[in-house]
Amino acid sequence: MLQVVDLVKTYFQGKIPVHALAGVSFEVADGEFVTITGPSGSGKSTVLNLIGGLDQPTTGDVRIDNVSLLKLSDTERTKMRRDRIGFVFQFFNLLPTMSALENVSLPLILGGVRRKDAEARATEILTHVGLGDRVKHRPDELSGGEQQRVAIARALAYNPVLILADEPTGNLDTKSGKQVLEMLRGLATQERKSVVLVTHDPNAWRYGDRMVRLVDGKVDQILKNEEAR
């Protein structure tokens, strides 16, 4: 489903080149849950940004269902991101002036779905993530865990095939973090969505099928869950 092929990313801090990624390759199958771990500065978030088409690699390629992101125009990448990829961030990144329902409806409306239909779909997803009774609440009226669930619901709005989560539990208490991870696990197992999770959380990788460990911009090891344990 997802192929990451020899990704290299070099950027400049002033005049000094920084090699964030130095040839990272791995694959993610349909319905597979892969966690990416590694120390700070190992290139975890950079990989996720490149997979999501938020950034362009220096060399290498990312293919989603055999479509190379590199060959897509900016608009096509935006469309791909909207229709096939869902993002979940550490700080939720909900729009503070919008209710949970409006936050989830937004990507659908931006994609041209009628407002009524978008809201119906958003209600459905919010109910699915257990927030059916909180749809009218604004982010500042929700707990951290609830906000992250709204963010997951927004990521699911277009029924994407790939979920990219960047430290989704980093800003949550243990209980809420566990709920979020279980939810992502469920998406992979029950709905056959591929999940890529970047995390520092020592317990988070246990929810994945495989773990990719990055060190200094390179793949240090790829372990199956059983092996990791």
Place this chain on the structure above:
Amino acid sequence: MRYMLRTISLRRMWEHKLRTFLTIVGIALGVAGFIAVEMITDTLKDSFARMIDQVAGRVQLQVTGGDSGVDEALLKRLTGNPDLAAALPVIQVMTKLTTADHKADRISLLLVAVDTLNDRAARDYKMKDAHGVEISDPLLFLNARNAILLAREFAEKYKIKIDQSIELQTSQGKKTFVVRGLLEPEGPATAFGGNFALMDVYAAQLLFGRDGKFDTIDLMLKPGKQVPQVEADLSKLLGGKYDVVRPSQRTQGVDNMMETFDLGLSVQAMVVLAMGIFIIINTVTTSVLQRRREIGIQRMVGVTRWTIWGQFALEGMLFGIAGAAVGTGAGYFMGHWAVLNFAGKISSMFVLVDLSKVSFKWTMAAKGMSLGVGISLIASIWPAWQATRITPLDVVRLGPSLTKGKGIALRRWLYGLVPSAAVTIYLIFAKAGFDLELSRIARLLARPYSLWFRKWGFELDPSLINRVLDLLPKTHYTLLAKGGFGLDGVRVMMITLLVAAITCTPLVMLALLALVRALARGQSSALLRLSADNIVRDLGRAAMTVAAFMVGLAVMLLIYLFVTSTKHEIQSWIEEALTADLIITNSSQIALREAIPVTDALGDELAKVPGVKSIAAVRLLMTDFNNTRIAVLALDLKHHLNKARFRFVKGDKEAGLKLVAAGEAVFLTQNLALRQHMQDAKTITVNTPTGKHVFPVAGIIMDYTSEQGAVVMDRTLYVDVFHDHLADTFHVYLQPGATHEQVEQVRAAIQQNPYMKESFNLFVLTNREFKGTVMQAIDQLFALAYSLEFLAMVIAFIGIVNNLMATVVDRTREIGVIRSIGATRGQVARIFLSQAALLAISGAVISLGCGFAMAAVQLTRIYEIYTGYALPLYYEWWKIGLTMLAAVFVGVIAGVMPARAAARLTLHEALKYE
């Protein structure tokens, strides 16, 4: 503090280059506009004063009778006066010069005519012969009636040689003169930029229609005589028939005449300058909010609140200093440009002067600089104060930095409404006749505000408050005048209106945004919603931008309504009053200052043209009256009573017309009556060549001939009293029902008549053309106001760009999120373009209310107080609609750069942005 300035403030200003640049430009434009206006008005006044001074030479006193002149018999009486060493007759006219080869054609020239035998007592003339030897008495060369001396530089410029013949426009038509010598550039020969000619006063009397009159009699005192004493003695001796003044005092009339024009421009320039306040507040507030964490860190490491305050106040001042410095330089060039483009037209309306020397004084630069820096400091006080409220705890807080909450923003803005409401109530009570004490009201107001200050930890000293409030007037006498609000009252009313409109800005914006959100449908609703949210979350700052935009638009609307109402009223008045088929003037399209009046004998010639039924000569003479210059309008009512169309304001129309046509009384124009408080006057005393003359008043009429007011009389009476046979225009009447072709035939006949063609330089205009020319002249008078308005709109434009760029920076992460969930770059751009449009629409909506209200006050009260006219409000909705649409379009254009910046944000960078 200097360390903080260098290590933090300057670096931050450099970091946000665009914001710094736009803020400095905003202030610079205001300062430049202010200096340019000062330069243009000063140039006009200084040029006139210089001309008076250069022509006056060593003259200590002058006997004047306004433009009507003084009787020549007076010269004999003064010549024998024991206090006087010399009494010198002078005639001074503006004329046009043409050389035989037409190398110089219709060049404006100041012609001064003096007594060739005695004038050197007062003025120095220097002339050299062909060998460069100085001639002891150049005036002796003016021994023939057609002899003339020209300033050397002028003659050389137009290649005029000694003994060459030139043509001058005189009241008798074109006349040939012989250049007998060239004056060196000294003394009077430098007047009017050196476009100067000198001739014999007695020859000028005949040629320029001053039969038995001089323009002034200049006086030299005997040694040891004191000017004030002689001035008083002579005034007594002349029995008030003429004015005895020092030459410098003669500028007063022009200063007064230009007062309304000067005031209008100055107020407008101040408004443009004040718009910079909004930009500074916006910039410093944005800076404070974006650097909240940095301020928290400073506070954590021990920086005091006052140092924080000083840091931001200083930043505001730095913008002011840089803006004022740039603005002063720009103003210098803008002033030169303005003088070059506008001063000529303004000068032709008020007084013809040489505009080659543009006035620029360091005091203007100092005033502009201090105003620019001053308003910047004032504008940064509040945001700097906000910075002091940030605590070290803010270091650990996350979340959108600029979110202040609409409630707080609304409340703070509405605090400003309290004084406006109080002033309104005060004015209502004052109008109703209650004797309210300003200081008592201010004390009442001071109480809640001092509590408010206490809330923030500041204790205001009550004795200090009392001392400040004691400075206010004890009663409302300055605000009220007999019969309604005086000038101070209406000024307060205008400011109140503007402050009320500004403080209501966030409220109106919220209502408008709610409406937009309710009406928006489909995909655009989501984008509009995001745009509206962006505004609501920064309501305070957004309101600041809208307020600046609104002020600019309101003033623009005010000017539009003022000009349109003026034009409409004058047009309908001319339609009514001007019934002639053709209007003829000499040397200028309309009777401006540059027109040379001609002998009324020309009227007899015109009457002979086939197709002409009758001719009416019109004379418009400016004369000094109560320290200003009013017009004396002489009309041929005796022969054209049936053609007279007056709008009567007071008096019996039938009886009044009969009296005036018979030369037994005069009419006063309404503005003269109001300005000079002569609504109930039975007589009016006017300067004439035979001294002050008392005329009975037969009524008050509406007339727009002179902004300062006019006395309207029959021509026969005028000729009798003023000994003046000249005419400024001739009204030509054809047979009733004459067709357009017939009018054109008569026009062609006049233009081709050999006598008129050879001798005069006539402009023959049809009724419609003349009206068009008058309308054009009004537009030209307001051209400078429109230019200033353009500056205001540029500043408003900068305000929107500044605000939106700050929003882009502040919403960077959100933009990243929106993009990451599928918004295209185009959609992000549309969010910011819509935001710009919403800001502009809000400004336009508020400016409509504010502009109309201010125009109503301006037209009905301020204009009436200054000119005596109360103009009815006139406008065309479609034009206003179009202007507002254009303003919104300008707002959207202002959004283009921020929208592009937002759309071009790199996604992963945007998401990392804190």
